[in-house]
Amino acid sequence: MPQPRFLVVLDADSTLLRNEVIELIADEAGRGAEVAAATEAAMRGEVDFATSLRTRVAALEGVPLEAFERVRARVEPTPGAAEFLAGVHARGGVAGVVSGGFHEVLDHVAPPLGVDRWRANRLQVADGRLTGVVDGPIVDAATKAATLEEWSAQLGVPPTRTIAVGDGANDLVMMRAAGLGVAFNAKPTVRAQANIVVGPVDLRQLLPLLP
Template sequence: MHHALVFSTSKHPSSASDAASWLANLADHYGFLQPVEPPHWLHRGYAAQLICDPDASFDAAGLPHNSEFQALRSHAAQLGLDVNIIPLAGRRKQMLIADMDSTIIASESLDDLATLAGLGDAVTAITQRAMAGEIDFEEALFERVAMLAGKPSSLFDQLIATATPTSGAIDLVQTMRANGAKCYLVSGGFDVITGPVAALCGFHDHHANHMHIADGKILGTVQTPVLDRNAKAGYLAHYCALHGITPSDAATIGDGANDLAMLQAAGMGVAFEGKPLLLSEVAIQLNHTDLKGLLYLQGYQDSDIVHA
């Protein structure tokens, strides 16, 4: 089966001569993938691909544990490049399900809310452990929200005003929508934030947890059942069934342990600046490329992208 070997970056754009140089430097490391075509640009200076025909024993899902590919990825990372290999069959996806915090927006919204409430350090420490998979997500969520009990709900207005989409987020959603894909924002955060973010980016719908508020105060409790990693994978299955497609037709993207199940279930599950757990388990990774990287992985060229 033919695959596309995709090199991309947002941090260190390359000239044609630079690209020729790093491709030459990396050639010894990707030869095992058996290139059959010369490289060409998807986005000049930012993304290039070459078509490969690896032998029948090649296992794309096993790349996190493939020593040859990991050596290639390590050498590319030293040049500020991501490298991923994608089957050409079914490459453009018909659905996107994206995490919000530290993926579609640049920060963790609950941490930002806690900072506004004067509780930033205590809450952030718990968030970091939860996203790394060191402590139970639901337990961590309840503990952090309880700290906010009695704080004014007007803090949400400040939070919404400062929520910043990650570079490439709007381009990603708008381009996939323009090409017929259904796009959903599914977050372990809170619906009071996902609603405005989904509207800004152009998602078809959004799902998140709900924090209880009464009389202008945060009550410190969360509606159950909690939207956790299993629920995220459940939304993937739900929307695939709704639209008559399979998970192999979908792309998912996220950064934390809470995203692992939906990343592993989708045809194109992408760890975006992922936590160590994801880097050890997820084959497709964007560590040096903004969210337009998910478009390059699908074969979109710069001329195809709907720029925000």
């Protein structure tokens, strides 16, 4: 692989994807509205992300693994996602995703879109059903920033040539660590702190920002 010119790291839910995947899983437990309200509060920065995620994942207890086929069928990429990622590659960049969501979904949807690398949470399973517990360390705001820095070091891309794109409060640390922090489809607190705010929910709007 030739030396990448730059690195773009995106959030998944409500950024690369139109959905909040945890809400789709919660629908399978009949608790979609409850989890949606908790997700909104977390994205606005009103509650600690890791604490909120543990509470929301607890609401998923008992969801069978076969439900993930229905969940994945409902996941929609954000308009322009594939074109944006193709543009990253055409300009010699690498596209990564780091998400407070879940590998159980991202592992299926990221490759067809052209994502080069990704990191997310995993859900603990016992007897073919979710236990309501996150399996392993939680991907939180600090993890997102550390992942951007880790990937840029691995790829030999200077921090000044990294771009972080996100919508929620848990993306802010990553956006500050990047050379350029882009608020996309973002909550007010994120728009207020980003280097650039992109309003239209179409990832092709980001193409002019690529180096």
